[in-house]
Every structure is written in C-alpha cells, then in structure tokens.
Amino acid sequence: MITTDLIGYFSAFLTTFAFVPQAYHSWKTRDLSGVSLPMYSIFSLGVLGWIVYGALIASWPIIVANSVTFVLACAVLCLKLKHR
Amino acid sequence: MITTDLIGYFSAFLTTFAFVPQAYHSWKTRDLSGVSLPMYSIFSLGVLGWIVYGALIASWPIIVANSVTFVLACAVLCLKLKHR
Numbered sequence: 068m069i070t071t072d073l074i075g076y077f078s079a080f081l082t083t084f085a086f087v088p089q090a091y092h093s094w095k096t097r098d099l100s101g102v103s104l105p106m107y108s109i110f111s112l113g114v115l116g117w118i119v120y121g122a123l124i125a126s127w128p129i130i131v132a133n134s135v136t137f138v139l140a141c142a143v144l145c146l147k148l149k150h151r
Numbered sequence: 152m153i154t155t156d157l158i159g160y161f162s163a164f165l166t167t168f169a170f171v172p173q174a175y176h177s178w179k180t181r182d183l184s185g186v187s188l189p190m191y192s193i194f195s196l197g198v199l200g201w202i203v204y205g206a207l208i209a210s211w212p213i214i215v216a217n218s219v220t221f222v223l224a225c226a227v228l229c230l231k232l233k234h235r
C-alpha cells in the first residue's frame with residue numbers, strides 16, 4: 068500500500084510540475100502560436116473545479132497540487148492571450 | 152454530496168478533454184515550436200503513473216480518464232518529436 072501511495076504522489080508531482088517547462092518556454096520565447104487557446108481555457112477551468120472539489124471534500128493534497136497547476140496553466144493562458 | 156461529486160466529475164471531464172483541441176491544433180497546423188517537449192514528456196509519464204495507480208487501487212474512473220489523457224498527450228508528444 069505504501070508503494071501504491073508513492074506511485075500516486077509521484078504521478079501527482081509529475082502531472083503538476085510538467086507545466087513548469089511549458090510556462091518557462093512560453094515566457095522565454097513568447098512563441099505561443101502552437102499552443103491551443105481552447106486547451107488552456109478549458110484546462111484552467113477544470114483545474115479551478117478541482118480546487119473547489121478539494122475544498123468541498125477538505126483534501127489538502129488536491130487543493131495544493133491543483134493550485135500550483137492553476138498558477139502555471141493561467142500563466143501560459145495569459146501569455147497566449149497576449150502573444151497570439 | 153451529489154453536487155460535490157458532480158463538480159469532481161465535471162472537473163475530470165474538463166482536464167481530460169482539454170487536450171482534444173491541443174492535439175487537433177498540433178495535428179492540423181504541425182506548428183509545435185511553442186509546445187514544450189519536456190512538458191509533454193513529463194506529463195505523459197505522470198499520466199501513465201496515474202493509470203498504474205488506478206489499476207493498483209482498482210479505480211475505473213482514474214484508469215479511464217487517464218487513458219484518454221494519455222492517448223491525447225502522447226499524440227502531441229509524437230507530433231512534437233516529429234515536427235520540432
């Protein structure tokens with residue numbers, strides 16, 4: 068069971084922090100032409116939904132992980148809106 | 152509690168299917184310059200981890216949602232590897 072939990076936490080870490088290189092790449096290059104505006108709009112809304120869900124079931128791991136993702140996804144979304 | 156579950160399912164739906172417009176955009180335009188290779192590498196690995204985690208705790212919603220995301224994220228990753 069500890070191995071299972073570790074796989075869960077590791078997966079959460081990867082899918083959360085995967086957005087760091089995308090946000091950095093977008094910020095550095097200002098090249099957002101290949102980035103989909105609908106994707107980041109829908110994704111950011113979904114992540115916001117996860118934060119609300121985490122708050123409703125009082126799950127700090129869900130709240131914390133999705134808050135990090137939300138900041139990163141919104142950064143890409145804002146850059147896309149500015150440099151499309 | 153039903154409202155809470157609905158918010159969870161709706162959020163899962165949004166964060167899963169958000170990758171449809173990105174995969175379509177990448178496939179149609181072949182413009183992958185703004186898409187981060189490390190992001191899609193790390194993200195796909197993380198989603199694969201979620202599928203393993205879902206299998207270990209026998210959660211079909213986790214398995215199904217992440218399998219859809221995995222196919223879409225891998226499609227973007229393959230297009231990035233081909234057209235970078």
